[in-house]
Amino acid sequence: MATLREKQIGALKQMLNLNQPESKVIAPEPVWKVLIYDRYGQDIISPLISVKELREMGITLHVQLHSARDPIPDVPAVYFCMPSDENLVRIGQDLQKNIYDVYHLNFISPLSRQRLEDLATAALQANCVANIHKVFDQYLNFISLEDDLFILRHQNSDAISYYAINRGKIKDTEMEGIMDSIVDSLFSVFATLGTVPIIRCPRGNAAEMVAEKLDKKLRENLRDTRNSLFLMDSAQAGNFSFQRPLLIVLDRNVDMATPLHHTWTYQALAHDVLDLSLNRVIVEETAASKSPSGKLRSKNRACDLDHSDRFWAMHKGSPFPTVAEAIQEELEEYRASEDDVKRLKASMGIDNESDAAFSLMTDNTAKLTSAVNSLPQLMEKKRLIDMHTTIATGILNAIKLRRLDTLFEYEEKILAGGTLDKPLMEILSDAETGTPEDKMRLILIYYICTDSVPEVELDRYALALEGAGCDLQAFNYIKRWKSYAKMASAPSQYSGGGTKTVSMFSKLVSKGSSFVMEGVKNLVVKRHNLPVTRIVDQLMECRGCDDYRYFDPKQLRAIEPTRSKTVANEAIVFIVGGGNYIEYQNLVDYAKSKSGATSGPGSRRVVYGSSTLHNSKQFLEQLSLLGNEMSEKS
Numbered sequence: 001m002a003t004l005r006e007k008q009i010g011a012l013k014q015m016l017n018l019n020q021p022e023s024k025v026i027a028p029e030p031v032w033k034v035l036i037y038d039r040y041g042q043d044i045i046s047p048l049i050s051v052k053e054l055r056e057m058g059i060t061l062h063v064q065l066h067s068a069r070d071p072i073p074d075v076p077a078v079y080f081c082m083p084s085d086e087n088l089v090r091i092g093q094d095l096q097k098n099i100y101d102v103y104h105l106n107f108i109s110p111l112s113r114q115r116l117e118d119l120a121t122a123a124l125q126a127n128c129v130a131n132i133h134k135v136f137d138q139y140l141n142f143i144s145l146e147d148d149l150f151i152l153r154h155q156n157s158d159a160i161s162y163y164a165i166n167r168g169k170i171k172d173t174e175m176e177g178i179m180d181s182i183v184d185s186l187f188s189v190f191a192t193l194g195t196v197p198i199i200r201c202p203r204g205n206a207a208e209m210v211a212e213k214l215d216k217k218l219r220e221n222l223r224d225t226r227n228s229l230f231l232m233d234s235a236q237a238g239n240f241s242f243q244r245p246l247l248i249v250l251d252r253n254v255d256m257a258t259p260l261h262h263t264w265t266y267q268a269l270a271h272d273v274l275d276l277s278l279n280r281v282i283v284e285e286t287a288a289s290k291s292p293s294g295k296l297r298s299k300n301r302a303c304d305l306d307h308s309d310r311f312w313a314m315h316k317g318s319p320f321p322t323v324a325e326a327i328q329e330e331l332e333e334y335r336a337s338e339d340d341v342k343r344l345k346a347s348m349g350i351d352n353e354s355d356a357a358f359s360l361m362t363d364n365t366a367k368l369t370s371a372v373n374s375l376p377q378l379m380e381k382k383r384l385i386d387m388h389t390t391i392a393t394g395i396l397n398a399i400k401l402r403r404l405d406t407l408f409e410y411e412e413k414i415l416a417g418g419t420l421d422k423p424l425m426e427i428l429s430d431a432e433t434g435t436p437e438d439k440m441r442l443i444l445i446y447y448i449c450t451d452s453v454p455e456v457e458l459d460r461y462a463l464a465l466e467g468a469g470c471d472l473q474a475f476n477y478i479k480r481w482k483s484y485a486k487m488a489s490a491p492s493q494y495s496g497g498g499t500k501t502v503s504m505f506s507k508l509v510s511k512g513s514s515f516v517m518e519g520v521k522n523l524v525v526k527r528h529n530l531p532v533t534r535i536v537d538q539l540m541e542c543r544g545c546d547d548y549r550y551f552d553p554k555q556l557r558a559i560e561p562t563r564s565k566t567v568a569n570e571a572i573v574f575i576v577g578g579g580n581y582i583e584y585q586n587l588v589d590y591a592k593s594k595s596g597a598t599s600g601p602g603s604r605r606v607v608y609g610s611s612t613l614h615n616s617k618q619f620l621e622q623l624s625l626l627g628n629e630m631s632e633k634s
Contacts, residue, residue, distance in 0.1 A: 004607060005144040005307075007192050009048050012140065015106050016049075016057050016078060019134055030058030034072060034100070038065045038081035039155040040108055044143055045080070047279045050306075065090055069099060076102040080138070083111040092122035095131075103132045109184055110137040139191035139229065141184060142609075145279055146307075148591075149584055150609045152185040154278055157612040162252050162577040163622035165206050168629055179206070182576065182611055183213040186247075187221075189572070189609065191229045196222065197247035197572065199551040200539050205251040206576045211551055214249075218553035245570040248539055252577030253485060255531040256478070257415065257448045259580050259619045260441040262408040264525060266323045267316035268581035270391060271615050273398035279305045283394040303387045311384055317585045320395065321522045327392055330385050337378055396520070403433045405521040407442055412525065414446050428464040436469040441616055444478050444623075473627030474620050480630060527593070530586045532573065536606065537590065540568045572607045578619065579610025 002010070013022055018031065035054065037045065042064070054062060063069055065081055077100035081087045091105065111119070116135070123129045144150045153160060160178055164170075190197060196218055201211035221228050252259070263269055267276075275282040281303045305312050311330065315323050399405055410427065413420055424446060428439050443461050447453055458479070462472060529537065538545045573587060587606045595603035614622070 003147040004150060004189065004193060005048070005147045007194075008044075008140060008142075008144045011138065011192060012045060012049060013057065015080065015136070015138060016054070016059060018076065018078070018104055019106075019136060030056070031076065032058050032060050033076045033078055035059045035062040036065050036069075036077055036079045036081075037062065038084075038087055040082045040141075040153075041080040043154045043278060044108065044140055047143065047145055069094075071097065071099045074101050076100070076104060076133075078104045078106065080106045081108065082141075083107040083109060083115055085115075088115055088119055088122070091119070092126070095123055095126035095128050098126070098128065098131075101131065103128075105132065105135045106138050107136065108138055109141045109188070110139070111135065139188040141188040142186075142192075143278070145613075148588065148605070148607045150189065150607070151579070151613050152182060152609075152611050154612075157614075160611045161614065161622060162619065163625050165577050166253075166626060168626075168633060175209075179209045179213055182210050183217055186210070186214050186574065186609075187217050190218070190247075193245075194230065195244060196230050196553050197245045198568075199247045199249065199553070200545070200548045201249040201551075202251065202254070202548055205253065207249040207251040208549060210574075210576055211247075211249045211549060214247075215551040215553050222553060243566075243569055245572055246539060246568040248536055248571055248573045250532060250535065250573065250575050252575055253481070254535070255583075256481065257445045258530050258532075258582050259578070259614070260444050260616050261411055261415070261582055262404050262438070262441065262616075263582050264319050264405075264408050264523060265317055265581075265585055266320060266392075266395075268585060269320055269395050269399075271581045271613070272617075273404070274391070274394050276305075276615075277613075279307075281305060281391055283390050285390060285394075301390055303391055309384055311388055317588055319523070319525060320392075320399070321520070323388075324392060324396070327385065327388055330381070331389070334378070334381055334385055337381075399520055402435055402438055404438075405523060407434055407438055409521065409523060411442060411445050414442075414449050416528070417449075425460065425464055428461070428468055436465075436471075437617060437620060439468050440465060440470045440474060440620060444474065447475075447478060448482065471624055473625075473631065474623035475627070477623050477627035477630060527589060529590060530583055532575070532583050533586045533590045536571055536573055536587065540571050540604070542567060569603065570605045570607075572609060575608075575610040577610075578612045578614045579608065580613065580615070580619075584608045 014020070016033075016035065018033070051062075059078075060075075061072075065079070065087060079091065081091075091103075094100070095103070105119075119135070120129075123132055142150050142152050143154060151157075158164060160181055164178060165175070199211045199215055201207045218230075222230055263272055270276045270281050283301050283303060284298050285301050305316075307313070311326070315326055318326070406427075410420060410424075424443065427433055427442065433439075434442070443465060447458070447461075462475060465472060465475065535545075537543075539548065575583070587608050591604040591606040
């Protein structure tokens, strides 16, 4: 069964092949062409198709729509951009200047009738109607980051963020615009999958607005039988097995603690402490050479976390100490392979050009040939080991500097409703544990997950946070949020977690490597389901979810029918207001635990999607903005 990511790649490749299906017969040479995209188009393509793959598909040049471009005659141009007024004006200018020979215009979202007419007028005025070969609505307005993870937007993502949806001054028209934008992207997801979901959502929040609008949009498309994107749905039942997927739309307010939580898994840590976006992580490296002022130089290194990277695929969800051990093992394995090649060369006398080098058909020659043939793989392995060592060292430096292992351990105990080893005030006054932002995250998690905190205690925490240099606006906002959402603050929703420290020191010391895990607690995390995962489990199992709304766009009337108690095997979970890698990983672990060893009809598939992916720092900034807005009003 093709995943959402594979289907999006397939649609993009067909578009780059001038909207012709890819031929199974190997073509002697691709059609050479140029690709012109806007920022949104670039964000969609870059995590899925590498520059090398673009070249193999005949893309000789890929440039921004709004950059200065010289005319290239006799070459077809593939455009991939949003149907915005600004973009259409620029396309009109390209037509006027006759920059390319042939135009294939592909719009990420559907082009409205009015804009299509404007485009036709521009083509007539430029006298190049014949040069426009195709105009396509691609329905690709989302970004696939993994087989089971997508976001709606990276560029201008603040427009659909938690802050944008929850600010007090928002007008009804602005809210409608945000919801329409989210629904447009979700519709693209299901158009790409070629399947109509059954929709579930809670009542009375932004998630319900999204679910209602999406249900309406899907119904309208199904009603127009000539242009429906889902006519193949019944014929393609194999896409998502014979059962239709369940779309579970949830609001970020359902769990405010997890986005603030310090984490212990590789991918989530890279997102939290480094700059990870669109599967590329930026790590600051300190170079050995010094600047003229005598300070060590630091440079940024960009690491692409490719889907084909076996180590990343295997360990992105692993606890960090496990990753550190795995890097050491990979390094030792690589060195052993390297030593084997050297030993073989020496035993054959290749180093000193002896006659033994020419004794063919020996066992050693066969081994050496095999070693030489595997040299490219060996070099690639070395590159990946170096890259992961760089990323892991960057993460480790942050763990040690901010004592993130200690903060993580405390937060896990709070989430599990356990007792703390020492009072929170002690951590707040400890200058060596965490940044002001880390301390704010810890206190907010404690406040959200504790049933009732006396006002006197809150005032003491506020004073301590101020003393640690914290901005209290996020704290003020969460106080207001908790008074409005008492049900969301019940500690029971986080129960069942916790960690235990196995050893104070994880002795991962290798003399040949600068990677040292000494001094960091090796925490073993007990697996537990986060609030979103527990809701997903209830809805997939049809247990205790009668208060959730039910939409079936295939039903003639939008009524809530008597629901069958069929257990769902596929779910797409969508968080309005932003998601995070902690929640994503928790759902991946849940799906694995439910599927067990099976991958057949009984296995679970859960895809996680969100309007944006913000790390804790960015989420905290949004809470501070909301707190600021509150204090301005009062």
